[in-house]
Amino acid sequence: MQQAIAALRGYPQSMEPVMPLTRADARKLLLAFLNGVVTAQECDAWANAVEGRDDLDYDDETLVEFLFEIGTPELTRTLTPATAKEWLMRLAAPA
Numbered sequence: 001m002q003q004a005i006a007a008l009r010g011y012p013q014s015m016e017p018v019m020p021l022t023r024a025d026a027r028k029l030l031l032a033f034l035n036g037v038v039t040a041q042e043c044d045a046w047a048n049a050v051e052g053r054d055d056l057d058y059d060d061e062t063l064v065e066f067l068f069e070i071g072t073p074e075l076t077r078t079l080t081p082a083t084a085k086e087w088l089m090r091l092a093a094p095a
Contacts, residue, residue, distance in 0.1 A: 021058035023091040040079040047071030
C-alpha cells in the first residue's frame with residue numbers, strides 16, 4: 001500500500017482528469033482490508049492520497065462520500081469490518 005501511495009505521489013499531476021477511479025477500485029481496497037492485507041490506517045492514507053488529486057476522474061457521489069469517510073475517520077467513523085461490508089454493498093449498487 002505504501003508503495004502505491006508513493007507511486008501516486010510521484011506521478012505528475014494534470015489539471016484534467018486522465019485516469020478513472022471506479023467503484024471497483026474502492027471495492028478492491030475494502031476487500032483487501034477485510035482479508036487483512038491492509039489496515040484501516042492504510043485505507044485512510046490511500047483515501048487522502050487519492051482525494052487530493054485533480055487528475056483522477058471519480059464523478060460519482062458515492063465515491064466522494066466513500067473517500068471522505070475513509071479519509072477522515074476522526075470526523076466520521078472508523079473503518080471496521082462492519083462498515084467495510086456496508087460500503088461494499090453501497091458501492092455494488094448502481095450509480
